[in-house]
Amino acid sequence: MAAPSAAARLRLLAGRSVASCLAARQRRAVRVPAGRSFVSTSSGSYLQFRLDERTAHSSLDLFKKDTGVIYRMLGLDPSHVPKNPERFRDWAVVFGDEQISAGRHYWEVTVKKSQEFRLGAAEATMCRDDCVGTNGSSWVFGYAQRKWFAMTKNKMVPVTLVGKPERVGILLDFEAGVVALVDAEKPRIIHTIRAQLKDPVCPAFGLWNGELLTHSGLEVPEGLK
Template identity: 30%
Template sequence: MQYLKIEPQMQRSASDSGPLCGLPEVVSCSVNKTRGMFEFQFDPQSAGSYLHLSKNNSKVTKGKMQKCHSLPDLITAKPKTNSSNAYTILGNCAISEGKHYWEIQTGDGSFTMGVAYRSVRRDKDIGWTKKSWGLGKQKWIPSILHDSVFKALAQGEQTEVRISACPERIGVHLDYDLGSVTFTDPATQEVIHTFNVKFEEPVVPAFSLYKGSLSICSD
């Protein structure tokens, strides 16, 4: 796996306070830092009440609200209209060093995907807190010609991003030591967006799903 060399675009520091997700210790992952996919699963204990997982926890689908017995009251309580904590889920493997890469099959849904600290606030979507960074796609945002519209979300700020075509998969290149998170179209290697972050805690893959499904790609 070749990792991209990206010039810094945006400096982000990290400090936040607020309700925590109350996750257990995530599993330790042994990963080849120079090639291959970063292996993780969706963590069912972090799943919002509208999210349904496949048996092997490799696919998450937006569905009807369900009771989440394993989650704290912040998440299990009946959400208010458009409450965001019901749509967020984290990966079960933390990263604290090295270079890592994973791909997500996005389909035709609406989502935000990126990385977050394990202590991220759960009453906001990914990218709308100082402890998470994400790339968002919302199906109801109109396209202009053949462009695809995304939102780069960090620390509660958003930046519009346009690329030539909407990819079927999105690749995430994380260099923890350098402090960069780059999103690409794996089919063309087109760079969608890069965040430059001074990480202060281990991070996990993080997602907010509003419509459709997301699947972790294994090849």
């Protein structure tokens, strides 16, 4: 499938109907294997995940033991990718392979080699016909056209005073309903999305340029506790 321009893609993503995703969910429900469920970071057992190839769109390749993802403009022919109901079909999205159902968790992402991406969290059973940020079951921070934004329910909110750091953090507080973008160097919270978190969620990533590298197994920084 041909890759649209950045501007055209933003228009497509902003205009995509949540109703169409709900209809698709009724036709093809996503059944996700249970896996580990992280409930606390206080004991020293910090969230550790890899990217889940079963969910990766056919334009995405995983590398460095599935902690990194690279975007291939042409990608693989979808017919050459193993059929899997967990795989994203229309958008270049991949999930982490762990589910979070309680507690406070933190991970970082090296973003210096990409000019267009989204990162945050999404419900493990999110509709695979939609893109992260365009429905009420995903909460992400994106970068495109040299600008940051927060996005959920198909609404973009500009995020200022970020620049283009080499690495950023994501803080997720399940009970408080918080997904936050973190300045990994300070550390400090740059912007917060309020979320109604009820069902298990996964780290979520969208990528349309370059590559991302994830860093998990990290303690919540002292300044954010």
